[in-house]
Amino acid sequence: MLGCKTYGLVVATFLLVATPVLAEQPAPVPPMASPMPTVNAPPTMSEMLEERLAALKVGLKITSKQESLWEDLSKTALANAKAIEDLSKPDPKNPTVSPTGMRGIPDELAAREKAAKVHFENIKKLKEAIDPLYKALSDEQKRTADQRLTMELSNAM
Numbered sequence: 001m002l003g004c005k006t007y008g009l010v011v012a013t014f015l016l017v018a019t020p021v022l023a024e025q026p027a028p029v030p031p032m033a034s035p036m037p038t039v040n041a042p043p044t045m046s047e048m049l050e051e052r053l054a055a056l057k058v059g060l061k062i063t064s065k066q067e068s069l070w071e072d073l074s075k076t077a078l079a080n081a082k083a084i085e086d087l088s089k090p091d092p093k094n095p096t097v098s099p100t101g102m103r104g105i106p107d108e109l110a111a112r113e114k115a116a117k118v119h120f121e122n123i124k125k126l127k128e129a130i131d132p133l134y135k136a137l138s139d140e141q142k143r144t145a146d147q148r149l150t151m152e153l154s155n156a157m
Contacts, residue, residue, distance in 0.1 A: 046081045052152075053077060059148060060141050069133040076129035080122040087115050 043051075053074050062070045103111070137145060 049081045073129040
């Protein structure tokens with residue numbers, strides 16, 4: 001067991017030895033004026049959808065006659081993706097938080113109701129955009145669309 005004098009001597013010695021070392025540490029680097037962009041930021045829903053739409057367009061072999069119908073579908077799908085992305089943004093008009101620090105049950109249910117309405121409207125809009133394109137597709141294109149999109153739709157629901 002160390003006595004008080006010995007313990008004090010050990011602490012004093014540590015402080016004498018450590019103080020110059022601590023004093024020689026470089027000054028902290030001030031934060032950069034603008035943060036570096038994140039190199040590996042995950043893609044947004046819209047970005048992923050743009051890639052999938054481009055691949056699907058090639059896979060379906062969309063013709064020049066079908067191009068305007070395809071563009072209508074693409075614009076609708078991207079607008080739907082933005083509507084879904086907007087749902088996840090905080091609402092600055094209603095930052096209601098319960099005493100637990102979480103959104104209260106009424107606000108949670110209201111948010112879910114709003115999300116369900118947006119999803120329902122998105123499905124209606126997508127169907128309205130797909131119907132004319134699907135009718136304009138050849139039988140081969142329809143088979144390809146059915147094979148590729150049926151799985152995606154079932155995964156999305």
